[in-house]
Amino acid sequence: MTILVILLKSILIGGLVGFAAGMGAARMFNAPTVQALGAFRTLGEMNACEGDPASHFSFGLGFFFNAWASTVGAGAFTQDVTHRVIPNWAASVLLLKDKKVENTVHNPKKMAIAGAIIGIIVVAFLNTTASAIPKSLQVTAVKVLVPAADLLINIVMPIIFWLAAIDAGKRSGLWATIFGGLSAMIMGNAVPGVVLGILIGKGVDELGWTRITRVMLGAVIALFILSGFFRGFDIQMIEGFKLQVPNFINNMHSIFNVK
C-alpha cells in the first residue's frame, strides 16, 4: 500500500520537476535575454553533446546509475537528476524526431513536455525501487555515507571553495577568508561565507564599488548579524571573552525565543 502511495506522489513530483527542468534548460540557450533556470555546467555539457541523441542519452545514463546508487543507499537523488538526467534525456528523445537543436532542445515548450514525461518515469523508478530495498541494507549505507558526507561538508568543501577563492584574486580571497571564518563560527559551516566572499570579491573586481556591490555587501552583513543573533552567537561570543552579557541583549533574545 505504501509503495502505491509513493508511486502516485512520485508521478506528481516527477511531472512538476521535469516540466520546470526541461523548460528551464531550454531557456538557458536563450539567456541572458530570457531568465533561465539551470546551471552553467548543464549548459556546457548539453552543448558538448552537439545535438547527438546517443551522446545525450548515454551522458544522462551514466549519471542515472550514480543517482540510482545514491537513492538506494541513502535516499538522496543527487542533484544530477535535475541537472543532467532529465535535461539530457529530454533532449535525446526530442532529437530522435528532429535533428535541429533550434527546433527541439532550444524550444522551452517541447523540452518542458518531454522533461515532464522523463521526470515522471525517473522519479517514480528511483523512489519505488529504492523504497523496496530492505531496511537492513540501508544500515550499511548510512554507516558508510554519513561519516564521508560529514567530512566532505565540514572539511573538504570549505577548503576547496576557500582555495578557489584565494586563487581567484586578492579581493575574493580576502572577503572569502573573512566571511568563511565568520560563517564557520556563526553558521557552523564555512562554505556559505566563502561563496558570499567570492560573490563580493569578484563583483568588486568586475564592477568596482558600485551601488549593486555595496547593497550586496550590506545584505551579506545583515544576513550574518541576523543569523548570529538567532543562533545565540552574540551571547556565546560575549561569554567567550569572559564578559558580562548586557541586559538589553538578553531581553532582545527573550522576545524572539520560541522555545
Next chain:
Amino acid sequence: MDEEKTMEIDKKSFWYSEWSFPIMVGLMAAGVFAGTHMYFVYNVGAFNEVAIVAMLKAGMDGGSYGAAAAFGASFLFARILEGSLVGILDLGGSILTGVGIGIPTILLSIGWKAPISNFWLSIVTGLVLGLIIGGIITLVRKYTINQSSATFGADVMMGAGNSSGRFLGPLIILSATSASIPIGIGSIIGAVIFYLWKKPIAGGAILGAMIFGAFFPVSLK
C-alpha cells in the same frame, strides 16, 4: 550561443516571457519541496547530494537543524543575487539546496512540521516559495538588467563545486574501510569496477559497500 540569436524569440509567449519565470520556479520548487516531504516520511526521494541530505538527516535523527538551515539559506541568498545578474538561476543552490533543504530545516527547527509532513501542504508551500523567489529575481532583473556583464565569480564557484564532488568517492572508501573489513573490500571492488567503466567511483563504492554489508552486516551504533 550566438547562432540562436537569429531565432525568433517571442518574448510575449508563455515559454519565453519574464512573467512565466516565477511560475517555472514555482513548479520546480513545489516538486523539490515535496521531494523533501518524501524523504522526511519515507526516507527516500530528496533531490540533493548525499552530503547535503545527510545534514537534514542529522536534524531528523534528533540533532540540530542549524547547520542545514544556515547552509541552505545562505546558498539560496547567494544564488538569488547571482541568478538575477547572470540570467541563469542556479537550480542546485537555489531550489535543491535552498528550498529543498534550507527552508524545510528552518521550519522544522522552529517546530513547524506540517508543511513537510503533509504531502499537499508541501506542494503548496514549495509553489509559494518558488513564486516568491522567481518574483524577486524578475524584479531585481528589471532594475539591474544590462547594467553589467559581471559574472560575480560564478565560474570560480562552479569549478569549486564540481571538484568538491570528486572528493566524495575516496571519502566513501575511507569511511567504508573504517566501518568493517568486508565492507571496505566491497567498496574498493565497487569503486574499481566503476572506475574501469568510466563512471564516478562514488556510486560503485556505495554499491560495493552495500552488497558486502548485506552478507557481513554491521550494527548501527
